Amino acid sequence: MYKVILADDDEFVLEGFKRKIDWVNLGLELVGTASDGLEAIKLVKELDSHILITDIRMPIMDGIMLIESLRKVNSEIKVIIISGYSEFEYAQKAVKLKAMEYLLKPTSKEDVENALKKLVEVLNQENYEELQKEQILLENRENMDIVFKHLVLSILEDSIEDSNHLFIKLTQIKPGIMKGKVVVSLVEIDNLKGISMESLDKGKIISDLYKIIETSAQKSNDKNLVLKLNENRFAIVMFFDEKLGFNFINNKVIWVLHNLMNSAEIITHFSITATYGPIVENVLDARRSFIEAFEALKHKLLFGKKSLIKYTDINKIDNSADEICLENEKKLVQAIERLQYEQTLKCVDEFYAYLAKGNKCSYPYILSVSFKLLTLAKKLTQQENSIGNEFLIWEQLNSFETVEEIHKWLRDVLNTVMLEALNKNNNNYSSAVNFMVDYIQKNYVRNITLRDISNEIFLSENYLTTLFKKEMGITFKKYLINTRMEKAKLLLADPKYKIFEIANLVGYESEEYFSNIFKESVGLTPKGFRNNTAFNI
CATH class of the missing domain: 1.10.10.60 (Homeodomain-like)
Known part of the structure; x- marks a missing residue:
């Protein structure tokens, strides 16, 4: 409802307006009355009114002075003047001050209500147009944000066709964006791969986690972007002032990631593993930070779920297998080759227990040796149905998130295929x-x-x-x-x-x-x- 203020020094007139006009039916609310101009200004300010009905002649401040003063306070308020003075001078001033109606006393209830109806229509139209403008601005802003996200994603994926065009586009959409430093982080939802879309409403889980990640990232800086890479992995592109130092930025990134990891687990009961790459000078160089964050995420196998892995952490890992790894691998291969059931399972447990201690061998070595063991077992036992082809083996290995998961799966497969092979070879x-x-x-x-x-x-x-x-x-x-x-x-x-x-x-x-x-x-x-x-x- 639109709010109305009445201003008239005649108490009888004020009471007549209160009782005779059907305010509610007109979509209006009479929120206050004033006997002079100063009192009317005070009410308009306090009650944030939409319509003023005023007399011309009033003590202290007349109607014309009242309208002039109100235009400085509330330029959008609609004014109806009801006066006993028909002089052209008053009407001319009223028009100049954008009064919507000028009614002469005595006036009828019908004339007043008709004038109010016109004002309600004007207010409705103005509100509609304002909403339309806001909607257009919002859509433009959202469209610009979508374009900006797409451009940043193209940088991360290295799918840029014209770097000069990209530079111009970025600066048009986000002026000043090229001056800030950037860090790219990757966050991955743990334990989500084994859940079907129907189970536990997987779509809702992903949506809730996206909101948590976005809220945490933008709480630090509303310029930060969250990009969905697949159903359980997101990239966070964080922007920092070019004058900030390494330690401040590094600590800020860690704080943001710890905060979203804690929030995600408390709210959804799903843990998150996060990584981040080095600080780069601007968004055009974000791919370098992204690549190192991605390399760090691969080592989730070694660091385990619910870890925050810095890009510098993986530099401490020896890419070659150490002597104990190689010796355990040799024993395990021999046990498989000889179809020694108990020795195979024993060697599997020892080998992966050592790997699970962390920082012993690199991520590529763990995947390659696991692949080698399974293909060897398949070849020797001829159990294609139980193990699958090489593509399926590799795909399955890459789906695991920890060394313990690879160990359990590989042990179960070896247990099954070796028993089947032993049964098959009974004739020997x-x-x-x-x-x-x-x-x-x-x-x-x-x-x-x-x-x-x-x-x-x-x-x-x-x-x-x-x-x-x-x-x-x-x-x-x-x-x-x-x-x-x-x-x-x-x-x-x-x-x-x-x-x-x-x-x-x-x-x-x-x-x-x-x-x-x-x-x-x-x-x-x-x-x-x-x-x-x-x-x-």
Whole structure:
């Protein structure tokens, strides 16, 4: 509603206006009355009014002086003059002071309401036009921001066609932008790759995290840009005054990144890993900072999730593998080549436990040696279906965020393919060992022992123990447990089975005992394995 002030020294006139005019129906609110010009000015200032209805003749300050004074305070206020004086001089002054209506007393209710309706229409039109202007300005500003983001992204991606044209465009959109120093940071949402778009409303998580990142970045400087590179990775381009020193800028970047990392985890329960590159002299050189931030982010494998990795940190890492790495790698390769099941898993655990200590070997070495081990296992065991082709192996390795994740996946794959290879090669073993393997595969659901097999084929338990370990490279008990665990994994992927039912189906009467054996073998509880499997389907 528009606010109206009445000014007249006749109390009877004021009361008549109050009672007779249907203010609400006109979309108006009578917010105050004044008996002289000075009082009217005070009310207009205090109540931020839109319309003034005033008499000409009033004590202290007349209507004409009132309008002249108001134009200095509120030039947009609409004025209706109602006066008993019809002299041309008053009407001329009223027009000069942009009074919208000049009504002569006595005036009718209809004339006053018609005049007010015209003013309401004028105010509505002015508001509409103002909104249109604001909308156009906002759209222009948003469009300019979009263009600016696109230009900066083209710098980071090195997709610039004309550097001179780019320079001109940047300075037109953001005058003075070339004078400031720049740092590029990369932030990556941890644990997001394994979640499908339907799970936990992934789209909302990404949107919420983007807002947190943008708010944190622009809280430091509203010129800072946040660019989405993919669903879980963002670039922050931070701008600083050219006069600021290295230490101030470096500390400011660290403060911004720590702040957004903490905010993200508190609000969304997702952690963030962040990196940043060196300070460069202007935005045209931002790609250099971006490249070094990107190289730092690759080393998330070594530093772990929820880390803030400086571009200088990765310079401390030796790009060549140290002697312990190479020796562990050699042992692991030998175990795989000889299809030594237990030795392979032992060497895998030792090798990746050493790598996980951090700063031991470079990111490229970890990926290349993991790729080498898997392709070697595929070649020797001929288990294409279990491992996949080289492209899939490389793609999977690059999807992991930590050394521990690579270790777990590679161990599970080697465990599966080597067991399958051992079963496939049963024809190379003695008839006694073939019988034992076949007996386990057919009877693992029962509480079987080595004595049961001994009674079946009339050979001593000691002899069978030694023979099985010698030919299979694994003890009878361990082979039985591994067989049961592989079957349990398949059943856990099916939600219709409860955990106690799965325990019974793989030969365990006690759910608790089964859970302990499963965790010891797989590294996760049955429930944890099922949840993890659900995320990766």
